[in-house]
Amino acid sequence: MRYYPLLLDLTGMQCLVVGAGEVGLRKIEGLLQCGPEMVTAVDPAPPSTGLTELLARQGNFSYEQRPFAETDLDRARLVFACTSDRAVNDAIGRICMERGILCNMTDAPEHGSFVLPASITRGDLTISISTSGASPALARVIRRDLETRYGPEYEAMTRLLADIRTALLALGRSSGENREIFRRLAASSLPDLIRNDDRHGCLELLRSVLPTDLHTRIGEWCDDCFPTF
Numbered sequence: 505m506r507y508y509p510l511l512l513d514l515t516g517m518q519c520l521v522v523g524a525g526e527v528g529l530r531k532i533e534g535l536l537q538c539g540p541e542m543v544t545a546v547d548p549a550p551p552s553t554g555l556t557e558l559l560a561r562q563g564n565f566s567y568e569q570r571p572f573a574e575t576d577l578d579r580a581r582l583v584f585a586c587t588s589d590r591a592v593n594d595a596i597g598r599i600c601m602e603r604g605i606l607c608n609m610t611d612a613p614e615h616g617s618f619v620l621p622a623s624i625t626r627g628d629l630t631i632s633i634s635t636s637g638a639s640p641a642l643a644r645v646i647r648r649d650l651e652t653r654y655g656p657e658y659e660a661m662t663r664l665l666a667d668i669r670t671a672l673l674a675l676g677r678s679s680g681e682n683r684e685i686f687r688r689l690a691a692s693s694l695p696d697l698i699r700n701d702d703r704h705g706c707l708e709l710l711r712s713v714l715p716t717d718l719h720t721r722i723g724e725w726c727d728d729c730f731p732t733f
């Protein structure tokens with residue numbers, strides 16, 4: 505396998521995007537969805553409409569209208585080289601490598617330390633697809649295909665399973681018994697029931713699978729999946 509897949513927590517992290525054209529903007533938007541400490545974009549061009557909107561909305565985003573300078577890398581932990589100037593991108597990649605900073609090279613991925621996957625998020629559920637740079641267009645097609653298979657109901661499904669998991673683990677039963685229940689629920693028709701707004705079916709299913717100690721909580725969990733407002 506060419507790359508090691510991981511999910512990165514951006515809390516407290518300073519991110520730098522050099523070159524805020526079409527590709528840079530996509531990377532900035534992706535970063536800002538994950539709550540970093542700060543995203544700084546550096547580009548000599550005036551900010552585009554998309555960037556101006558982000559600047560108005562996001563307190564943790566700043567834009568510096570000037571070319572890249574080596575000192576930009578002093579505080580950055582995660583860097584994206586997205587300029588249209590191959591020599592500038594190469595220099596960023598080289599310095600990051602020397603300093604041990606994670607760097608995404610948008611025009612020469614083989615010289616960077618990581619690539620981005622195409623992603624679908626449904627609350628805490630993340631589905632990522634990567635072709636390791638072989639064909640981003642294929643990653644995009646597969647992402648769109650999976651988006652229809654795993655719809656918005658998977659956000660509530662994931663939250664429900666997380667709540668049940670916390671409660672079940674607190675009962676202190678054997679992990680073998682717990683695993684059996686988690687696997688049954690995860691493979692059940694819960695997504696269909698949520699999508700079809702079938703609260704009754706959901707109640708029935710949870711009663712049939714969960715131990716009686718948890719039955720008093722089922723109503724509250726279903727309320728969360730089927731809000732009445």
Ligand SMILES: C[C@@]1(CC(=O)O)c2cc3[nH]c(cc4nc(cc5[nH]c(cc(n2)[C@H]1CCC(=O)O)[C@@](C)(CC(=O)O)[C@@H]5CCC(=O)O)C(CC(=O)O)=C4CCC(=O)O)c(CCC(=O)O)c3CC(=O)O
Pocket residue numbers: 530531534608609610611612613618619620621622623633634635636637638639640641642643644647
């Ligand atoms: C290696 C990587 C490095 C990185 O950026 O991390 C990289 C590199 C390059 N992309 C290029 C082109 C395109 N990129 C896209 C789209 C996406 N590119 C993304 C990631 C990645 N792109 C990483 C590998 C991911 C993987 O392989 O799985 C996605 C998944 C995520 C994101 O960017 O957030 C996002 C999809 C988001 C979505 O829709 O879900 C499209 C599709 C389109 O626009 O229709 C095209 C045009 C079609 C095509 O070329 O396939 C070029 C050539 C530029 C040129 O022509 O010169 C290079 C440079 C090179 O290959 O050398």
Ligand SMILES: NC(=O)C1=CN([C@@H]2O[C@H](COP(=O)(O)OP(=O)(O)OC[C@H]3O[C@@H](n4cnc5c(N)ncnc54)[C@H](O)[C@@H]3O)[C@@H](O)[C@H]2O)C=CC1
Pocket residue numbers: 522523524525526527528546547548549570571572586587588589592609610611640
């Ligand atoms: N990884 C990916 O997903 C993709 C990568 N690419 C590659 O990414 C690069 C950028 O593509 P686009 O965003 O479409 O180009 P673009 O022309 O829209 O944006 C490039 C930006 O870099 C800025 N720039 C130029 N010199 C700079 C410097 N010294 N310091 C800071 N900023 C500088 C320009 O002002 C411009 O705003 C290209 O090399 C392209 O081949 C293209 C498509 C997808």
